[in-house]
Every structure is written in C-alpha cells, then in structure tokens.
Amino acid sequence: MLQPALPADPKLQTYAKEIENAGHRAAQLTRQLLAFSRKQILQPQVLDLNAVLTDLQKMLSRLIDEDIELTTRLASDLHRVKADPGQLEQVIINLCVNARDAMPKGGKLRIETRNVPSAELEALREEPGTATREPATFVQLAITDTGIGMTPEVRAHLFEPFFTTKEPGKGTGLGLATVFGIVKQSGGFITAETEPGRGTTFRIYLPGCTEAVNQQATEAGDRALLGGTETILVVEDEPTLRELATVILSAAGYQVLTAANGVEGLAVAAQHTGAEIALLVTDVVMPQMGGRDLADRLQARHPRLRVLFTSGYTANAIVYHGVLEHGIRFLQKPYTSSELLRKVREALDQ
Numbered sequence: 001m002l003q004p005a006l007p008a009d010p011k012l013q014t015y016a017k018e019i020e021n022a023g024h025r026a027a028q029l030t031r032q033l034l035a036f037s038r039k040q041i042l043q044p045q046v047l048d049l050n051a052v053l054t055d056l057q058k059m060l061s062r063l064i065d066e067d068i069e070l071t072t073r074l075a076s077d078l079h080r081v082k083a084d085p086g087q088l089e090q091v092i093i094n095l096c097v098n099a100r101d102a103m104p105k106g107g108k109l110r111i112e113t114r115n116v117p118s119a120e121l122e123a124l125r126e127e128p129g130t131a132t133r134e135p136a137t138f139v140q141l142a143i144t145d146t147g148i149g150m151t152p153e154v155r156a157h158l159f160e161p162f163f164t165t166k167e168p169g170k171g172t173g174l175g176l177a178t179v180f181g182i183v184k185q186s187g188g189f190i191t192a193e194t195e196p197g198r199g200t201t202f203r204i205y206l207p208g209c210t211e212a213v214n215q216q217a218t219e220a221g222d223r224a225l226l227g228g229t230e231t232i233l234v235v236e237d238e239p240t241l242r243e244l245a246t247v248i249l250s251a252a253g254y255q256v257l258t259a260a261n262g263v264e265g266l267a268v269a270a271q272h273t274g275a276e277i278a279l280l281v282t283d284v285v286m287p288q289m290g291g292r293d294l295a296d297r298l299q300a301r302h303p304r305l306r307v308l309f310t311s312g313y314t315a316n317a318i319v320y321h322g323v324l325e326h327g328i329r330f331l332q333k334p335y336t337s338s339e340l341l342r343k344v345r346e347a348l349d350q
Contacts, residue, residue, distance in 0.1 A: 044082045046211045049113055050074040060096050062247040067106030075114045079208030081139050086336040087182045094175050095143045095202050097240055102147025112142040137208035144201040150194040226341035227252035230278035234258050235265040237286045248337045262289025279348055284311040306347045
C-alpha cells in the first residue's frame with residue numbers, strides 16, 4: 001500500500017520494501033511464538049519407539065543431504081513409551097534437520113535407542129530439571145551428528161526461545177525450544193553434549209511403560225494404502241514443513257510441485273505443463289497471498305481442483321476470524337505423515 005504512493009525514488013522504494021519484508025518476518029515469528037507458547041493437547045498412545053523410527057527412516061533419508069550417512073542402532077529389548085505419535089515424530093524430525101544443518105559439508109548422523117540402567121537413572125535425577133521424574137524406567141533416544149558442534153556459551157542457551165546461531169532470516173530459534181517443550185510435556189527430559197568441531201549428541205529420556213502397543217499407532221502398513229500418482233501443489237512458507245510434506249507425498253508416489261507463498265503458487269500452476277494438478281495443499285496464513293485467496297484464484301481457472309488447507313491455528317480459530325468457513329477440508333499442524341496422507345487421499349477421493 002505504501003509503495004505505490006511513494007515517488008519513483010529507488011532509495012524510498014528500497015526502504016518501503018524493507019518495511020514490508022520486516023512485517024512479513026514479524027508475522028511469521030508471531031505465528032511461531034503462538035505455536036510455541038500454546039500448551040499442546042497431547043493424545044498419548046503406547047508406542048514402540050523402534051517401530052516409529054523404522055517407519056520414519058526412509059523419510060529422514062530424503063530429508064538429509066546425500067553426503068550425510070544415516071545409521072541406526074536400536075535396542076532389541078526396548079521398553080514401550082507413552083507419547084503422542086505426531087509430537088514424537090516432530091521431535092525426531094526437528095533434531096535430524098538440526099543435525100543436517102550442522103553438517104553443511106556432509107558427515108554422519110546416528111540414531112540410537114536403549115533402556116536406561118537404574119544406576120544411570122539415579123545419577124540423572126540429580127541433574128537440574130530431572131529430579132521430579134518418578135517413573136522407574138526410562139527409554140533413551142540419542143541423535144548424534146559429526147557437525148560443527150557448539151561452544152559452552154551456545155550450549156547454555158540452546159533451548160531458550162528465539163536463541164539461534166543461524167544467519168538472520170534463516171531461523172527463529174524456536175525449533176529446539178519446541179522440542180524441549182514437547183519432551184517435557186510428555187514427562188521426559190532432554191540433554192545435549194557438544195564440543196566445537198566434534199559434533200553434538202541430543203539425548204531424550206522418555207518414561208517407559210509395560211502396556212501393549214496401541215495397534216492404531218503402528219501405521220506403517222496403512223501408508224502404502226494411502227498413496228497415489230496424482231499431481232499435488234504444496235504451498236507452505238515454512239521451508240522445513242514444505243520440504244517435509246514434499247518428502248512424505250513423493251514417497252507415497254505422488255507428483256509434487258511446491259511454492260513458498262500464494263503468488264509463487266499461482267506462477268508454478270501457470271507454468272506447469274504436465275498432468276493436471278489434482279489437489280492444492282496450502283497453508284492458510286502466508287505473506288503476499290494467503291491460502292484462501294490462492295485457492296479461490298486457482299479454482300476459478302481449474303474448477304475440478306480439490307483443496308486441503310493446513311494451519312498451526314485450530315479450525316475453529318480460522319473460522320472465527322472469517323478466513324475459512326465450516327466444512328472445508330482442514331489439517332492442523334503439526335501433523336504426522338499418516339495424517340497428511342489420509343487427508344490427501346480423502347480429498348482426492350471425494
């Protein structure tokens with residue numbers, strides 16, 4: 001709105017553009033802060049952590065660079081854990097992406113599980129923030145990289161909101177803070193061991209349990225039934241989420257196009273010359289052009305296009321603010337890979 005009203009002065013236009021970009025960054029940061037500060041409604045289930053990791057391994061291999069070697073060492077006698085499967089996936093993916101970013105020239109990423117011996121558990125209870133942990137057994141998930149590591153000063157602030165070592169605009173510092181919050185809310189705790197030039201190991205401790213695994217939480221077999229070959233346009237302004245959705249859908253057989261905002265989404269759709277785009281998966285709130293405006297414009301040109309909206313806000317909040325109406329196809333973030341595939345398949349089959 002400001003730019004057209006300004007004289008054709010390059011310096012003034014540059015200032016106006018910087019103001020606009022700052023506004024977009026502030027809006028993005030506000031959404032992330034709301035997601036971080038909101039106490040998540042967890043739906044804990046009894047899980048086989050090894051099965052969760054095995055199910056995610058193909059996806060993780062696609063998320064990390066080709067010059068990073070991914071290995072796993074999973075304990076055969078591992079206790080069950082009780083956690084929200086979607087939140088647990090988010091923790092694992094966040095830590096693996098963080099490890100990837102710490103190894104720009106390649107390296108090794110190792111994922112391990114084990115039961116925590118009682119003597120070690122007693123020592124851990126003495127550490128700050130862990131003394132109130134009462135369960136008799138804990139399961140450990142360790143994620144180790146051979147990346148650049150961190151100094152003691154950086155390590156001291158690692159889980160604080162907004163603290164980041166990335167370049168301006170490359171990260172908000174909410175990734176590890178979100179991981180910390182999810183682990184804590186799940187009744188566990190997390191530690192980090194790191195040295196400059198020697199990599200980092202994150203160790204997550206989750207309470208063990210002896211209940212039987214909830215079969216609904218073991219969804220690896222279901223995912224093969226939720227694939228397809230249709231072309232899908234994914235529009236998401238968060239790079240990691242966009243990349244993750246692309247990996248999930250591509251692994252299920254779909255042809256995936258991507259864009260970072262509504263304006264870019266229109267351009268990608270206009271330039272696409274392959275098979276008809278069958279489904280638009282779009283975030284609702286994005287800079288430059290939101291998901292609803294994008295969907296309206298694309299459906300005006302392609303009446304058969306199906307749409308699935310996603311957001312970190314709840315469906316009720318989106319409807320309340322007049323962005324969407326009741327009855328639309330909606331998937332709240334964060335979502336598991338199975339939830340995304342199921343919603344996509346439902347949208348395509350209706």
